[in-house]
Amino acid sequence: MCGFSGYFGTVRDGRALLERMTAAIAHRGPDEQGFFTTKAAGLGHARLSIVGLGDGQQPMSDATGDLTIAFNGEIFNYVELREQLRAKGRHFRTTSDTEVILHLYDEMGEDCVSALNGDFAFALWDGRRRRMVLTRDRMGVRPLFYTRQGERLYFASEVKALLQAPGVAAEIDPVALDQIFTLWAPIAPRTPFRNIYEIEPASLMIVQEGSVSTRPYWSLEYPDRDAPPRQGDERAAAEELRALLTEATRMRMRADVPVGAYLSGGLDSSITSALAAGMAPGGLRTFSVTFDSAEHDESPFQIEMARALGTHHSAVACGEGDIAAVFPDVIRFTERPILRTAPAPLYKLSSLVREAGLKVVLTGEGADEVFAGYDIFKEARVRRFCGRQPGSRIRPHLFRKLYPYLPGLRQQSAEYLFSFFGASGATLDDPLFSHRPRFDGTAATKLFYSGDLRATLSGYDAAEELAARLPEAFARWHPLHQAQYLEARFLLPGYILSSQGDRMAMAHGIEGRFPFLDHHLVEFAAGLPPEMKLKGLVEKHILREATKDLLPAAIGRRTKQPYRAPDSQSFVGPGTRDYVQSALGDAAVSAGGLFNPKAVAKLHEKCSRQPASGFRDNAAFVGILSTQLWLTTFTGTGICNAKAA
Amino acid sequence: MTDTIQDAVKAFVIENFLFGDTTHALADTDSLIENGIIDSTGVLELVAFIEDHCGITVADADIVPANLDSLARITAFITAKTASLVAA
Incomplete structure (x- = not known):
């Protein structure tokens, strides 16, 4: 590496x-x-x-x-x-x-x-x-x-x-x-x-x-929706999965230096850690991030898993102000604007591994793409279910079950839930159906574009370009496989493996290894029937079946908790760092030329006054701040003072 | 009265959800959701605004797009609620 x-x-x-x-x-x-x-x-x-x-x-x-x-x-x-x-x-x-x-x-x-x-x-x-x-x-x-x-x-x-x-x-x-x-x-x-x-x-x-x-030289492919079903029952599939995953992990333990593991407390890294622990003769070292905020913290599960495996466990705390402290460095390594702060805690985590004297860690990354773990897969299924009976007052309540960690959704009526997720039957043929609410919700951040940027982009549609890049066979795949392809082919390399993965680890000379992304395992999983991966609204069903003897019951049954970190609230309030004021100030935003200075000032003021901002405001805040830091770091224009301290 | 309410709601929407962007051609009947102006958190912000500025309480059952998904609907909802308060 x-x-x-x-x-x-x-x-x-x-x-x-x-x-x-x-x-x-x-x-x-x-x-x-x-x-x-x-x-x-x-x-x-x-x-x-x-x-x-x-x-x-x-x-x-x-x-x-x-x-x-x-x-x-x-x-x-x-x-x-x-x-x-x-x-x-x-x-x-x-x-x-x-x-x-x-x-x-x-x-x-x-x-x-x-x-x-x-x-x-x-x-x-x-x-x-x-x-x-x-x-x-x-x-x-x-x-x-x-x-x-x-x-x-x-x-x-x-x-x-x-x-x-x-x-x-x-x-x-x-x-x-x-x-x-x-x-x-x-x-x-x-x-x-x-x-x-x-x-x-x-x-x-x-x-x-x-x-x-x-x-x-290779492509990710799924079976046609009408193809004959795969031979073999679920038990046989689980056994084959377990064998492939064990072999993928064994190969990734090969090194002339000790190999450790990230342990988030979720299903995926618990599985890779459990398999690795049995292959590390001198004992396995595991590493975690903990958060001050209860909505982001998973430390009880991390501790339980580390105890169960008997690993030598270390954690780095990501407290108030920590994300802002490292964010300019994070952008120097991501080399791209980002809409979430999630890479920042991983930057701190790789530093912890380096301080511990290790160079290599296994991670659970990739399982959500390969075995359909993300909420967006369940969301698309519920949207299709709702779309079949648009007037239902009962069906949209399933959305609330999907996102128990989003306070804004808990209090919404069935009608609003239906509207937010665009559960109209009219869009069922959209090749981007599964991701359309996310793309539309994110695109709302363009409200902050400057007049010049809007003029430059006039007539351009990013989602349309993405749709045009899909392979011809895409239309023949099951909707779940279409959604998995969008994640695995675009977001995984474009964000997860780069901004959250390689860049944050290599910033401190740490190599991440990903057993779930072994191509034999990826090809096997792609060929599994959709219902073996997403069974009802239970994600990664076959993976749970294949590994249930490895994990404590409380971990094995855990519902997916997306890895998230505090966003705009990391940068506001008492002790706000000077670079944030500088980067979002009128002079820097005007000099950058990409965003509307007055709108950015109002966003900054709103997020400062009301830390529990919604998705769009958070994404816009982090996106604009990271773009301003990107301009300062790479274009040499020095439009703002980007020093973290 | 109705114009005053609608003006206040519009000013709030422009300030809080459009961040002062007056170039956004927002018609009175345009859907706030379909136009990407409001999300699930935004609905709660809107309800807080109505309660704080209009002196009415918005029941959970009233938080539906039929009441709140356009300037015109919000105005009609506030007008009706205020009238029922006066009548009571």
């Missing part, structure tokens, strides 16, 4: 450039750095040593010197692949997974990615064919960005490295901003930086003189 940077094309003093680019992402690999240059390409690498501690230095070349790779991530099945390659007569000089990729590429070319089970991004220079191969893992765990400047192409694990390259400047892409303010994340390959893109998950890019080509 590391960071890398590089270029394709002729660059004057390429080594010095690589040193600057790699220094910008040194936090991803604090253990050592390495560089490789030829006339036509260069690679730089910042290493976090986890596998092959003594002999895994990068960039790594093969014995001929023709192939050189800079690699970020882990190939979990490298042991098996190495044995297969040895059986073919290949000789290995190191114990690292990096060398396995080099040999595999030599055997198979770029198609070798199909044999890899792992979380990876790499750049491989093929000197024989004079081309650079850039690729990312299937689900989008590890990042990879690029930009073109004339005949040259620069790439790196984070955008901040690209900004070191000549001619590359940070400028906001208004369309990406609008996508965030509608969908919560940009639609890849677009990023918030104009002319800077990301390699999409499960994609290969081949760069050679005069051409750049990109193609997917």
Whole structure:
């Protein structure tokens, strides 16, 4: 797990450039750095040593010197692949997974990615064919960005490295901003930086003189709604799930350093911790965030689970003022505006892991996408149920059951609940049906756009673009699978795995590993009947069945509690940090040019006066503040004083 | 009287939900929900405003879109409630 940077094309003093680019992402690999240059390409690498501690230095070349790779991530099945390659007569000089990729590429070319089970991004220079191969893992765990400047192409694990390259400047892409303010994340390959893109998950890019080509090597697919049912009953499915998950966890415990685990107290991380605890001979270390506010805190469940497993447990408290204290740093690492503060506590959590001396943690991320755990899946089911009888006064009360933690909903009549969730039968054919209330509710934040931004975006519809990006088979899938696809293909890599995942962990040189995102498990789960995942309104049913012997009953029966953190209230009240006033002040908002200064002032005043603001106001507040911090951090305009202290 | 109520409600909606944005062409009969102006928390803010500024109590059963989902409906609701108070 590391960071890398590089270029394709002729660059004057390429080594010095690589040193600057790699220094910008040194936090991803604090253990050592390495560089490789030829006339036509260069690679730089910042290493976090986890596998092959003594002999895994990068960039790594093969014995001929023709192939050189800079690699970020882990190939979990490298042991098996190495044995297969040895059986073919290949000789290995190191114990690292990096060398396995080099040999595999030599055997198979770029198609070798199909044999890899792992979380990876790499750049491989093929000197024989004079081309650079850039690729990312299937689900989008590890990042990879690029930009073109004339005949040259620069790439790196984070955008901040690209900004070191000549001619590359940070400028906001208004369309990406609008996508965030509608969908919560940009639609890849677009990023918030104009002319800077990301390699999409499960994609290969081949760069050679005069051409750049990109193609997917894997795709997330679900069975057609009318396809014959899967063979085997629920019990058999649960057994197979358990075997796949156990194997996925076992592979992710492979490391030459100790592996710990995040433990939120919810079902998913409790399962991964329980499986890992049985595979950690010296005992497992677990890590949690606790909150002062009761509505966000899950510490009783964390403590219960840690006791049940006998782990060495540590927690970091996220109290009043803590989120505001780290938020400018959080935006420096997310490299994109965000609508929620949820990454901030995870930034503190990875710091705790680093202080404990660990480099690797398992997490439960991905289970909600793979096994239908999110409330939005249940919400869509209830909306369809209500839509079949629009006049019902009883059916809309189910919405209240979905969101017991939202005070605004508890007190609403059936008529209002029906209206809020747009449960009209007229939209049932909408491909974005499941997510439409979320997208519409989020888009209400555009009220704060400046006149110039509105004019720039005139006629653009982010949700329409998303719908246009759906695969042809999407229409044939079950509605639950359509909703799962939207989460897993867009929000997971665009927000969960990036802003909450890789960026917050790597800010402190911590590698997260995700057993639920093992592609064998993902493919298996995609093929399960919808009712095995969402049974009635019980989420992740088959996962509960498969793991019920692992967990205390109180944990195994827990209803999904979404991971949330205090939003606008983190930034208002006594002790408000100067940068908040500065970033939301008239001068900074006017200078940024993206939002209406008067409206922002009123929002700030409202959130200060009334901390229990609703979803739209909270999303707008955090979105505007993070955008202002993004502008200050990356565009060098210094529109506000972004110092946290 | 009705105009005064409607003006006050409109001013509240513009200030509290549109944050002073007067360019939003909000017709008296436009749905506040369908136009993304109000969410579930916003309804409770609206009820608090009506109770604080109009001296009436809004029963749970009255918190329905038929009474509160447009400027015209809110105005009619307040007018009717106030009238019933006077009559009593």
